[in-house]
Amino acid sequence: MLHIGKMIVDRPPYALSGRPESDPAVALIDDVNLRLQTLTASSPEIARLARQVTRLIADFRRAVILLYRETDRFDLAVTQSHLAKAAVLKAMSQADEQLSSRSDALGLQIQQAVSEASRWVLGLSVMIALLSFMAIVAIVRRNFNRPLMGLLEHIDAIRRGQAPPAVATGQRDEWRTIHAALRDMTNELAKSRELLLKVIDTVPMRVFWKDRELRYLGCNPAFARDAGKILPQELIGKDDYEMAWAAQADLYRADDLAVMTSGVPRLSYEEPQTTPDGLSICLRTSKVVLRNDGGDVVGVLGIYEDVTAQKEADAELDRYRRGLEELVEQRTSELLATEARAASILNSAADGIFGVDADDHITFINPAACAMFGYDAGQVIGRSAHDLFHHSHADGSPYPASECPATRAALAGRELRVDDETFWHADGHPVAVTVACSPLFENGQICGAVISVMDVSIQRAARQAQEKAMLAAEALAKTRSQFLANMSHEIRTPMNGVLGFASIGLNNFQNPEKSRNAFEKILASAKRMLGVVSDILDFSKIDAGKLVIEASDMSLGEMLDQVLALADNQARAKGLGLRREIDPGFPARCISDSQRLGQILLNLLTNAVKFTPSGEVILAARLEGKQLVFRITDTGIGMTPDELRYVFDPFQQADSSTTRRYGGTGLGLSITRHLVELMHGEIRVESSPGVGSMFEVRLPYVSAAPSATVAELSPEKLPEHSLVGITILIAEDEVINQQILELILGEAGARVVIVGDGRQAVDRIRQDGPTAYDIVLMDMQMPVLNGLAATREILELAPDLPVLGQTANAFAEDREDCLAAGMTSYIAKPIDPDALIRLILQTVGPIRKTAKTADRPRF
Template identity: 35%
Template structure:
């Protein structure tokens, strides 16, 4: 074949020393001798390298690790099938890509990636652990080993990277790590739990070496605790304990105790109970483990032993019988008290069978008790409890409360041992019977719920409250009562205590409405207590009473209505009402109080009465002590305080004047201690100030009027006394009828003037409220006859008839003021005569047992309705023409009306113009038991031998007084003023002193004071003094009496009036005039 032959490789040499030669042959070139040129080249190294590459290629294709070959630019040149299978990428998909763009997870450790890349760039090998990803972004962990590929010259031609998927291995390692940690924590928890045990704990392995114990285990053996350490043999430790003296039971018998202890330990039996040297008790509990080891507990049962001792004492002291029934054998172990309850000795029935108990139980109770036991054995209930009767040895029945529970169950769930107590409740049953009688008397219904006894048991009264009998309601389920309850009350109780009322406290009291048989709702007060609860705390047995409180509820509703009414009343009260607690804080204020205090309800609430913000002052603005405030006074004095006045400031600065009444609340249990009624008297105070000012002005005007009237009275009475007095003196001197008629005119004119003056003064006294009515016996008919005599002459002069008719009742004496009654009659008759021109006047007096009735009828001019409306007004007559025609002050009828009112009577006037007038007066004057005293005439000279000193600055009055006293038989020394009277006085010279009051210089009051001083100096008794004065006002007379005068004689006066007064003063008057 022309041309160059392709190179061929041939293996030369013996096995194990082969060499590879590459042969190349080519014809010689033109011009050269024919033939071939053969070239031989030793390619052993290259052949071996190629062989190795082929072997590595086969390994790479078949290995389970991921293989990636990259070129010098670190781009993928080849990947093995394992790579494709694990990542999901095919070779043609990844060739030319950087490995990290295909494999690297975004969550890979960037520092680790940079480290590996840096080593490869430097031509070094690198390894590490990277988080990679598949084509579907599933993450996996890979251990990376990267190596550079080099040619025969040592140049880097690429890199090969091996990636081993270690995801499963890492998960397993993590799991193992978690398990190791959990094991460590479990051991730590176990050790902590062992240490936390209140009892001693120890674990010995199968070779009886100590593995683990807690500190409590060491403290139980203070003298042999040094032996306790891991690895110690139990026998060595037990021997140390036996000889240490820690166990009191081992002292003196150490080896025997040790042998017993080792035997129970080897056999895995409980180690029993050991009394320690310090007096405590230990219970040893040991169990063999599955691997042959021993777990031991040392339990301190000192308290249990003490409790057992106390329990034995309690059982003995409580006289409780105990029993222990072994069901398999029927044996019933009892104590002495059990036997004693039924009248036997313990030796007679000790360890007797359960049949004895059955024989002693009352037949009526046995079946139910057996049924209850069956429920305990069926585990329907935890405890047997039943009240039953047992026959005493003496033949009577004893009530016994039997309680018990299964103390031990067999592995297959059958009861083996049952234990309990018997209590003699005969006395309790008797007490219950007595209680039932009491409850019956108290009309209380009783109830008891006990599922074990068949629901709810009630008494007759319980059923009767609802209109039923017990038989009608029986059988009543445990919650049957709730079906009768008002829906609202049932919902309320279920909301408070739960659907089954399991949330009831041990003692409870509720008020509910229950449907009566007749359909009405009955209010019941249910009071009860929980007698027993189950393991979950739910009540299983309750008992209590029902009381019918329907009437009480009705009263409560009435009280609520009244309270609401009072609340509305308080809120609408025009007075401010506040309530304060014991510290003086306001706890209630009505709306009016808030308005008075100028504060809102929130601002008033809890504010103290003494809060500085009130700015409390006295009404005049001065300081006010706390002790003067109404709250303090009410609390301190314990009584109601009234009209305590002070001022406060509103928030805006306005000052308000308040009046407060405060009352303490003394009832216990009230938050409020003082109630205050507050009145804003700001405007009232201002009004009172204005009224005081007006009153002061009025009083000043009244005082001025009184002074004027007093002066007028004095100035008129003084000359009038001369007129009337001299007329009386002359009357005795004149005998000519003509002269006496002239004197009569003078006297009537004077008396008329005196009547006008008296009317004015009477009106003044009535207005001032200074008229005092007498209460003396008098005969109304006598007054009428005097009035008739007084007005007969005037009526005759006018040719009028004057008739006074006194009915028989008017002759009976009455109690009253005869002077004022005569004054009324005088005014009424005087008016009738005055205003009648023709006809006559008729006066009628009636009495009997009723009021005194006076009727004055005339045929005078009469009055219109308008005139009648003004008849009782002061200074008023029918009209001005009447005044001009008839004269008068116009005060007569006004005085009559006011005197009638003072006596509690009534007055009415009927009149017809031109026909006349009729006045009716009714006076409620009571009848007098005795008659009036008869007037005694004054003797001719009653003052015979009297020595009198008289002073008057008016010569006329001196002349009249001289003449009257001389006519009465007295000797008179007259002086013109008070100073002369003092100078004329000498001890023992005068029996009587008569003094005018208003005299120039030393007046009558001053003169009497000076004479009394001289009498005292001389040591002589004071002579009686009489004020003879024209000052006749009531307050003036009172002043004279207070100054020492014994009596007062007002000017003008008659001689008879003077005589009676002087005789009374001198105690010479007859008894009837004193």
């Protein structure tokens, strides 16, 4: 109270300014109020008591201000007295100036009286003011100052952490209430402080605080243990240079100074520390600045935790993480490579492959499947595979998904393979496939399936073709068996005639009539057998694609005469009429293959005669535009529509009974059709059972130039000794053939020399000279040296000597071989005597004389 009174007595002059808030006493009261607010902010109950204390302090504050105001009034009275004195002095001065003429005695009296009055007024004013002030001070001291000072001492003890002294509250209830509230607040503060200390002491974090000189002011036990298992009090006043971590002291102090200087906390940063045991550990530290009530920096507060184990765990975890990342990267790379390989395999697979989910929706599809079914991948992804590809049976009827074996297998988790199934293309045509279905599982549950399809349309067609071919082969085998039986019949029948009549002629050689009849029958049987062999050879050539059409200038009239003459004997033998109907505009000559054209017409004529029991056969010929039209009509047995379907097929006739009744190989009409096609023509047939048949042949007509005529010699034109003067060398290994040739050529007047092989022929030419012979008749197949090789050697000795080839092989390549070896021409066996003589004459010219008869060698 003394220091407060002193502050009041010693008030500065500025108290008169009317700003009592600037007085030190008021400032002290405000400071007490601020400290109370700071100490009681942590508890609602204490805050409530503090509000009561604050109200009392506010009353005290108003009382002090009232005291100041009373004092101000006292000062004002003194001041007014001074002003009054000044006014009196001023009046006296004026009066003195006015009454200067008055006497000094009167003036002195007046001056003394005024002075005495002034002192009395001033003394009275001061006395009144002092009494008032002392009364107010006494009241304030009794009612406010002493309890207030007690409260301040109590609060200051709490601030210093000491036991607060008892407070004299006097007789006023307000002070007792304030004291009770302050006591409760003190207890609460003590509990809070105790709780705070317990928290600081028990937390695993290390807590410390330093002053501005960076000396330790305190810490918790955990920090003390890190410092060397000492008590927290032992660290007070020490700095980091005196600790076990002195090596890091500069680092720590730099951090402390940075926080205090900037005022910015530094939170959760890592720093090293050396323990008293010499170990290096890692700390995670946070530091904040400490300030006093005035906001001034007074130190730094820090907390940290040892994160060495965590760092090591993090490092180990990081190693594991890097290892795991490397492993994942490796596995990912391998997986990507595997996926790339799988995609490459999938995309390059020839079979169609697609996947479906558990609802049969397509999840992927490869290019082969897209091409197989005519879709793009974008058109099918997410759509039902069954609805797209498998919606119908092969016959087009609906195929419910519930009946689809692939769908059922996929949903049941079973593998399935169906070798003959039908899927459908986008354009609606069926695709024959083999289907393989493999289910997909995820967590033990079926999640879909992979379906592989292989297009077996070609295989199915091949299988069907194979089945068809097998049926055809079986039919052909049956037909060939019938054909062979027919061939046996056709060959044995004329062979029987040849052998039988040869025996008859041999036994009756002295009877010219019987002998002549036997030889005629032998000749007819041989020609019939030759026809069978020719049909077989022609069919073989056609089947091998080796039959060649040789077009040349030919006489249509002579060809028709020959054909009709050959068929006339057969028709007359059956009592049939055979007549011709030649249009007047039909050309006499054309460019065509005379042999094959005659063969076509002769086959049709003999076939008509064969199947005509009675009536007639007509051969009609006319020119229609650029086509030669030949029509053969008969009144025979005719054919049904079913028989017409295969009338041109090989080995076919009406039926087996017909074959036995009418004979024949069954190759004639097939050969005829192929010959017509090779000559770029057409053939058709019309027939009715019991009425007859009509075959029509149309061939391209190529006119012959008038000068392009061939002087063909008919048998009637050949003189009896047409080969007189011609010398022929014959190379033939078969004795019978030697004798036949010698008789045929000898009767024609030729001189004949016969050798048994090609080597003997060459030696004879070398021996007799190149001009000794007009022509050489060379067999193709002989021992020692064959005809081809012998021809080459002969032509080296005699380049101008013509060589004719003869062989039983009647194929085109045989003729080509003959011509390639240098032979002039070619004739097939069996040899027609007239054809041979005619060929020799065409080759050597009319009776060529190579030397005088006397100059020729004698044989």
